[in-house]
Amino acid sequence: MQKIIATYPTGISPDNKHPFLNGLFKPNEDEYFATSASMKVIGEIPKDLWGIYARNTHNQVHESIGLYHPFDGDGMIHAMHFEEGKATYRNRFVQTTGFLAEQAAGKSLWPGILSPQMYTRRGWGSMGAMKDNAGTDVLCHAGKLLVSMSQGSEPWRMDPITLETLGPDANWSRNIPDGVASHYKVDPATGEMIFFNYPEKSPHMNYGVINKDNQLVHYVPIDLPGARWPHDIGMTKNYSILHDLPFFFDEELLKQGTRRIKFHRDIPARFGIIPRHGTSDQIRWFEGTPCHILHIANCYESGDEVIMDACIMPNPHKPNVGGHGTQTLEDGYAKIRAHLDKHNNPTYMYRWRFNLKTGETKEQQIDDEITEFPVMSNDYVGRAYRYSYNVLYQKGEWLFRGLKRYDMDTGKMEVYEYGPGRYGSEPQIARRIGAVAEDDGYLLTYVNDANTNTSECVILDASAISKGPIARIILPHRISVGTHACWVEGDRITGELRDKKYIPEA
Ligand SMILES: [Fe+2]
Numbered sequence: 001m002q003k004i005i006a007t008y009p010t011g012i013s014p015d016n017k018h019p020f021l022n023g024l025f026k027p028n029e030d031e032y033f034a035t036s037a038s039m040k041v042i043g044e045i046p047k048d049l050w051g052i053y054a055r056n057t058h059n060q061v062h063e064s065i066g067l068y069h070p071f072d073g074d075g076m077i078h079a080m081h082f083e084e085g086k087a088t089y090r091n092r093f094v095q096t097t098g099f100l101a102e103q104a105a106g107k108s109l110w111p112g113i114l115s116p117q118m119y120t121r122r123g124w125g126s127m128g129a130m131k132d133n134a135g136t137d138v139l140c141h142a143g144k145l146l147v148s149m150s151q152g153s154e155p156w157r158m159d160p161i162t163l164e165t166l167g168p169d170a171n172w173s174r175n176i177p178d179g180v181a182s183h184y185k186v187d188p189a190t191g192e193m194i195f196f197n198y199p200e201k202s203p204h205m206n207y208g209v210i211n212k213d214n215q216l217v218h219y220v221p222i223d224l225p226g227a228r229w230p231h232d233i234g235m236t237k238n239y240s241i242l243h244d245l246p247f248f249f250d251e252e253l254l255k256q257g258t259r260r261i262k263f264h265r266d267i268p269a270r271f272g273i274i275p276r277h278g279t280s281d282q283i284r285w286f287e288g289t290p291c292h293i294l295h296i297a298n299c300y301e302s303g304d305e306v307i308m309d310a311c312i313m314p315n316p317h318k319p320n321v322g323g324h325g326t327q328t329l330e331d332g333y334a335k336i337r338a339h340l341d342k343h344n345n346p347t348y349m350y351r352w353r354f355n356l357k358t359g360e361t362k363e364q365q366i367d368d369e370i371t372e373f374p375v376m377s378n379d380y381v382g383r384a385y386r387y388s389y390n391v392l393y394q395k396g397e398w399l400f401r402g403l404k405r406y407d408m409d410t411g412k413m414e415v416y417e418y419g420p421g422r423y424g425s426e427p428q429i430a431r432r433i434g435a436v437a438e439d440d441g442y443l444l445t446y447v448n449d450a451n452t453n454t455s456e457c458v459i460l461d462a463s464a465i466s467k468g469p470i471a472r473i474i475l476p477h478r479i480s481v482g483t484h485a486c487w488v489e490g491d492r493i494t495g496e497l498r499d500k501k502y503i504p505e506a
Contacts (some may be wrong), residue, residue, distance in 0.1 A: 001091035002038035002476050005031045008093065011062040011107060019333050020070040024399070024423065024448045024481050027059045027073060028091065036087040043471035046442065046459065047085040050430040050490030051446040052160050053457070054079040054145060055425050057482030058135040059093070062108040067332045070340070070398065074099050075147055075156075077163050078232070078446060078479055080457045083490065084429075087473055088140075094147050094156055095165035098131035105411045113151065114257065114332075125151035125391025126198050126227070127135060127259065132156075137182030140488040141193045141494040142214035150231060152179040152197045160488050172216035178206055182484065183295070185235040188379050188503045191496030192217075194240050194276065200227040200254075207233075207242060209276060212496040218277050226251055229261065229292075234299035234308050235276075235382045237506035241308055241354075242272035242283070243297055247292035247316045263316045265290050271355060271361070273306055286354045286361045292316040294347070297374035297388040298381065301506065309388060309408065312350035312365070313374045319344045340398040347372045349390060351407060367413065367420040371404050377429040377438055378487060379498070383506045387439050389427055389465070392417070399423040399481065402445070406464050416465040418458075421450035428487035429462050431502065438504075439463040442470070448481055455479040 007030050012021055021027065026439055036045060051373040058073030075094035080087050093099055102109050110131035111118040119129035132153035139146050144166065145158040154168040155176075173179075176197065191212025198205045204227055209218035228248045233242030246267035250260045268287040275282055289312075297309040319338040327335075338344055349366040371390035386409050391400040402417035403424065424445040432440035443460040457473040491497050 002032070002034040004241065005033050005092070007031070008061055008103070009333065012060065013063060017329070017333070018068055019059060019337060020398075021068060024450055025070065027061065027480050028076065030477060031092045032089065032476050034089045036473060039089065039476060040474040041471060042474070043459075043469060045082065045085050045087055045471050046432065049430055049434055049442055049459070050435065051430055052079055052081045052493065053428055053430065053485060053489040054138050054160065054488065055446055055482050055485035056138040056147060057379045057480050058133065059480050061099075062102055062106075064303065065111040066118050067112075067329070067336075069113045069336060071136065071150060072112030072130070072133060073135055074133050076148075076480075077138060077145065077147065077158065078482070079160070079163055080444070081161060089457070089475060090163050091472070091479065092163035092165075093156065093422075094131050096134050096153070096156060098133060102131070117257065124153045126200050126229075127151070128200070132179070137184070137484050139186065139486045140185060140492055141184075141186050141210065141496070142191070142212065143493065145486070145488075146180075146182045146184065148182050150182045152181040155180045160493055169214070171214050172210060175216050176206070176208060176219060181230070183232045185233060185381055187235060187237075188381055188498055189500070191504070192236055192276070194233060196222075196230070196233050196242060198228055198230055203232070203479070204228055205242065207240065207274065219221060219398070220278075220280050222272065222283065227254060232293045232296045232310070234296045236299045236301045236306055237382050238301065239273050239306055240276055241296075241306065242274065243271065243293060244270040244284045245292050246286075246290050256468075261318070263290075263292070268295075271308070271352065271354060273356070284356070284359070288352055288361045288363060289314070295373055297349070297390075298376050298385050300382060300384050302384065304355050306335065306356060308352045308354070309366075309374070310350060310352070311347040311374055311390070313345055313347045316345055321332060335438070337396070337398070339475060341396055342370050342372060342393040343395045346370045347488055349374065349388070366406065369404065373400070373426045373483065375427055375429065377431055378489065379431060380504060381500045383504050385438060386398045387462075389429065389443060389462075391424065391426065394423065400425065403427060403465055409459040410444070414466050416460065416468065418447050421483065423448050423450070424458070425481075426483050426485045428485050430487050431489075433490075437463070444487065446475075446479060446482075448478065453478050488490070
């Protein structure tokens, strides 16, 4: 069975030349439902693969106010639900207040991240000016998807099976006026979720904990020296790790209302380690090499140390392309492309060790190849783990040409490339039913094929990615390129009920 559930016609001019609104990035208008019996399957869907792979996408509907940035588009979730050797595909918009208001108006009502000064109504994000597009992150907690925007939006809940938007979280969204930023983490043993936000106004960061029953049980201000631009948060069994990184707006210009992001290369990176339910005065700050960080692979405790593995950006900057002053649209497109090209702003797998006894930080670069979007098994979040799966970038593009698997114990690395013109999403690890080893299961991603203008869900062996796909499920339509994804284990679809046998000791 295969059918279009709904269509949201685009208001974007067909004549536009924006590189992130055309080709592989062309937004989708249709919401589909399709069973694997109706889709072409190359290979066999494993019978011990049980759960939901859901990926978020910035899927713009209307002509933008100001220059469109690929982090502005309306959230759209593409989900593949696996059970007993079969799969069901669905894609649906996140029906945020902003999405519905713009549907009613038939046009954009909020500017994007590049033009916050053009706002005419209160919005979201750390600047308070953007639409709450909820197009960045997706994770499952308490039996519902939680979807948000990187700069901070309301915590949008969706049914993981039907992808129906249930609204801002009914239990606790009203108690956190600054919303949630991507990203958040769930403790597989306790079902607790940690989150943060980073408003431009004081205290510049707030940190909170939601319990397994979806109640806000902790919310504290984190006083930072000024407005910051953090992106991720780390979790161990007992602590949370907060980022105060020296890549933030020029403070003098910000006072005048102009936001110009700048790398303050003489200011150390700071990492705040706070007991999971700790108060602001219990936070301990560690210093490190000046850098920016987008995504953490994992954190865990080892003796006196807290270990954080993440991708370091040692020299974040805006490449000088596209000219200055009055610009053409093409100049603007060139700037966005150059800024998102990780080969201009390299990121490397990196390990920090924070010694709780001595206050010392030790650092080690793991690899000199450019990788990002590190992911590992949900079952090992906050625990000693072994494998991180990172994406490899196509030079000159915001596209993922392959995957690299790091064995953090042995240092062994393994690569799988999708092939010419084929680009993946953030993968997820789906441990198989009965898994004992950490990598006993599958690696899932969506791949876009520019040669055939098609999209597919690819299933790899998580213990041997270089062997290539076990199965490929061709989707009923080409889907726009997206990044962040999550895996919802079958026993977590209806709540935080993960079988404890899968979770290692912290
Ligand atoms: Fe992210």
